[in-house]
Amino acid sequence: MSFELLCLIGFLFGIGFGIFVQRAGLCFAHGLGEIFMGRGKRIIRMFLVILIITSIGFLLSGYISSDLGLKSVGQIRGYGFYNILSGILFGAGILLNGGCILGTLRQIGEGNMTFAVVLLSFIPGMALIVFGLNPLLNTYYNTTTGILLPDIIGLAAPYVTSIIVIGSIFWLIAILWKRN
Amino acid sequence: MKPLLKNPLFWVACFAFLNVIMYITIAKFWIGGSSFLPMIGEFGVDNKFLFAFIVNLGIIAGSLISALGSKEFVFRIPKNSNNVIKAVVGGILIGMGVTLAPGTCSTVFITGMPMLSVNSFLSAAGIFIGAYISYRLVIGREK
Numbered sequence: 001m002s003f004e005l006l007c008l009i010g011f012l013f014g015i016g017f018g019i020f021v022q023r024a025g026l027c028f029a030h031g032l033g034e035i036f037m038g039r040g041k042r043i044i045r046m047f048l049v050i051l052i053i054t055s056i057g058f059l060l061s062g063y064i065s066s067d068l069g070l071k072s073v074g075q076i077r078g079y080g081f082y083n084i085l086s087g088i089l090f091g092a093g094i095l096l097n098g099g100c101i102l103g104t105l106r107q108i109g110e111g112n113m114t115f116a117v118v119l120l121s122f123i124p125g126m127a128l129i130v131f132g133l134n135p136l137l138n139t140y141y142n143t144t145t146g147i148l149l150p151d152i153i154g155l156a157a158p159y160v161t162s163i164i165v166i167g168s169i170f171w172l173i174a175i176l177w178k179r180n
Numbered sequence: 181m182k183p184l185l186k187n188p189l190f191w192v193a194c195f196a197f198l199n200v201i202m203y204i205t206i207a208k209f210w211i212g213g214s215s216f217l218p219m220i221g222e223f224g225v226d227n228k229f230l231f232a233f234i235v236n237l238g239i240i241a242g243s244l245i246s247a248l249g250s251k252e253f254v255f256r257i258p259k260n261s262n263n264v265i266k267a268v269v270g271g272i273l274i275g276m277g278v279t280l281a282p283g284t285c286s287t288v289f290i291t292g293m294p295m296l297s298v299n300s301f302l303s304a305a306g307i308f309i310g311a312y313i314s315y316r317l318v319i320g321r322e323k
Contacts, residue, residue: 003227006206007234013202014238017195017210021239022246024191028286032311033319042188047289049189050196054294057200058209067207073292073300082281083299087288087306088313090213090277095314097270101212101278101286105236109243111255114263118271119216125275127220133280149296160296 018109027103029094041175048172052165059161070148070157082137199290209295210235212286213278266318277310 024046031043062069094100097118099107107115150157184190203209208231214224215232223230247253258264281299288307292300 001206003231006208007231009206010202010208010231010235011238011241013198013206014235015242015245016198016238017235018239018242018244019246020191020195020198020242022243022252023185023250024188024195026188026192026195028289029311032308033315036312036315045189046192049192050290051294053193053196054199054290057197058203058294061200061204064204065207068203070295071297073209073211073287073295073297080299080302083302084306084309086277086279086281087303087308088277088310089273089280090303091307091310091312092314093270093273093275093277093310094307095270095311096273096318097267101236101274102239102290105239106243109240109245110247111244111253113256114258114267117258117264117267118274121268121271122216122275122278123219125272125277126217126222126279127275128272129276129279130217130220130222147298149298149301152298157296164296 018105021102021106022109025106027098027106028100029098029103032091032095033098041179045172045175048168048175052168052172055161055165055168059158062157070150072148196290208232208235209291210287211291212236213274214287216275217279 026046028043031040031046034040034043058068058070094103097104097115099115099118104115104118108119148157150160153160199210208228211232214229215236217224217229218233244253258267281303288300288303293304
């Protein structure tokens, strides 16, 4: 498949994602804010639904093709300190401007140009790391090994996914039960 | 049927299914932060960031279509300078966070944790800490 065709298909998938995100009103920044205010059940419900479906889907994909299955996501510096640090920076940023990545894209689509400012402000932040910090960090720390949870706890992926999915289903049922 | 279409959980489920379908059909999953690296000229191995960027442009288009269809589209220009400052500072922090260790942000909750990627669990912990600090220092104080 040519890259142009792949991009066209990706764009069409993106339109689908955009429609679903807009209809759902999904934004993890708002969700985290709600959690800190003690009203986090809405975002937890949404997260659990995503976790249940994608966990099963990604696990089963490995049985469809050996090229698919569970893969580590974005481990340019292995795992550890930098993940927590980047999470802290990201978490502080999204709460400050009120939009995670999905929320920012959705709000731009809904006509809120404040989030276009947010999007453009990614540029200096990214440039600072890529051109300023990365050359320094790569001198001392350059691990690209992908690590999955089953590798660490020594339990096969289907068992780990099953535990997560069953736990999530029970949690979701408990929240919906209380609500009704 | 109508109550189902009004239920956000239905649309979230559709989003999750679409993410799985995209992975199974073209071996790509949705990613957030790293997808914006093409804005500073970083396209990634095999243009993977460029592809993700195009998917995310599709999200803006899809949201626009959906917002116009549901009459929720309202063109708003930022007027409050305080909000603009927050948007800029927040955007810079997000830009730094997503570049320091790609795979953070929304990717953690939508793709990374279901993939059982260890760094995503660590990033999720970081996101909670950072968001709580930001909430206590800025948002909570304003309220």
